[in-house]
Amino acid sequence: MKKQNAMQLDWIATARTLSEALPYLQRFNGATVVIKLGGHAMGSDEAMRSFARDIALMSQVGVNPVVVHGGGPAINDMLAKLDIKSEFVNGKRVTDAATMDVVEMVLAGLINKRIVAAINAEGGRAVGLSGKDGNLMVCKQTDPALGYVGTPDRMDTTVLRTLFGARMIPVIAPLGVGENGQSYNVNGDTAAGAIAAALKARRLLLLTDVAGVKDDTGAVVTELTAPQIRSLTEKGVIAGGMIPKTETALAALRGGVRAAVILDGRAPNACLLELFTDHGAGSIIRAT
Ligand SMILES: Nc1ncnc2c1ncn2[C@@H]1O[C@H](COP(=O)(O)OP(=O)(O)O)[C@@H](O)[C@H]1O
Ligand SMILES: CC(=O)N[C@@H](CCC(=O)OP(=O)(O)O)C(=O)O
Numbered sequence: 001m002k003k004q005n006a007m008q009l010d011w012i013a014t015a016r017t018l019s020e021a022l023p024y025l026q027r028f029n030g031a032t033v034v035i036k037l038g039g040h041a042m043g044s045d046e047a048m049r050s051f052a053r054d055i056a057l058m059s060q061v062g063v064n065p066v067v068v069h070g071g072g073p074a075i076n077d078m079l080a081k082l083d084i085k086s087e088f089v090n091g092k093r094v095t096d097a098a099t100m101d102v103v104e105m106v107l108a109g110l111i112n113k114r115i116v117a118a119i120n121a122e123g124g125r126a127v128g129l130s131g132k133d134g135n136l137m138v139c140k141q142t143d144p145a146l147g148y149v150g151t152p153d154r155m156d157t158t159v160l161r162t163l164f165g166a167r168m169i170p171v172i173a174p175l176g177v178g179e180n181g182q183s184y185n186v187n188g189d190t191a192a193g194a195i196a197a198a199l200k201a202r203r204l205l206l207l208t209d210v211a212g213v214k215d216d217t218g219a220v221v222t223e224l225t226a227p228q229i230r231s232l233t234e235k236g237v238i239a240g241g242m243i244p245k246t247e248t249a250l251a252a253l254r255g256g257v258r259a260a261v262i263l264d265g266r267a268p269n270a271c272l273l274e275l276f277t278d279h280g281a282g283s284i285i286r287a288t
Pocket of ligand 1: 041072208209210212214237238239240242243
């Protein structure tokens with residue numbers, strides 16, 4: 001009897017959560033949401049399934065989700081297997097011709113297809129592509145010292161809008177193309193920010209392996225402003241991989257994105273919690 005009561009309470013809570021989601025479902029109906037899945041957030045098969053389910057659900061309820069992924073750790077593993085040395089300068093991988101081949105193989109091949117398959121296994125209709133397809137992300141060389149590392153220069157979102165029209169979910173590897181057809185390696189956060197700005201997305205969700213942006217006491221700052229980001233960066237509290245993430249968020253807002261959120265992609269249903277509940281998740285930075 002007691003057990004049944006506990007179950008009934010669970011059902012009531014589930015129904016309440018669904019009901020609470022209604023205004024958010026209405027607000028995000030037809031909205032474009034760009035989700036960057038970092039290599040460190042990919043984790044286990046279970047975490048990938050939870051992510052894929054969230055994306056399939058978003059699409060089902062009328063959101064246009066666009067997934068942009070990283071894959072730094074998997075590139076490192078493959079380079080190590082092939083005995084190719086690799087180094088990072090200011091968070092960017094120095095990319096010679098041999099490294100570029102491996103980056104393209106891992107990102108557009110292994111990682112991209114793993115995510116596409118996971119979303120489709122949950123009933124979504126995902127299509128894998130890279131910034132080279134449909135000239136989505138035409139790049140310039142960032143700095144000759146970094147080799148084939150690209151900075152997005154010209155975006156053409158026709159291919160993405162075509163997929164939205166067919167209710168398909170684009171899953172994008174962060175590769176760019178030069179005017180001459182050369183492949184470029186683009187940091188995943190940078191690519192997601194450029195794509196979100198080109199689409200004037202309602203939200204840019206940057207999924208990583210921490211609960212959000214932490215202040216000097218170690219607490220997650222749930223609502224972040226540009227001046228706070230500047231001050232935390234000057235103090236060295238925002239450091240390492242969090243610097244490109246906050247910079248990407250600010251650049252995306254300047255480019256017309258309504259809000260960017262940095263959140264833990266390993267937490268179950270992280271995207272749904274952020275978009276469709278009163279609770280929210282992670283650190284949100286809004287356009288002012
Ligand atoms: N102020 C901060 N708040 C949260 N994380 C921070 C902060 N400063 C630095 N970091 C680091 O940034 C990392 C996220 O960046 P990164 O490892 O590049 O992620 P990803 O691979 O998901 O793109 C966190 O794991 C954390 O170690
Ligand atoms: C230029 C550059 O550094 N590109 C990245 C692309 C992958 C990426 O950004 O992966 P995460 O999001 O998992 O870090 C790289 O070669 O590792």
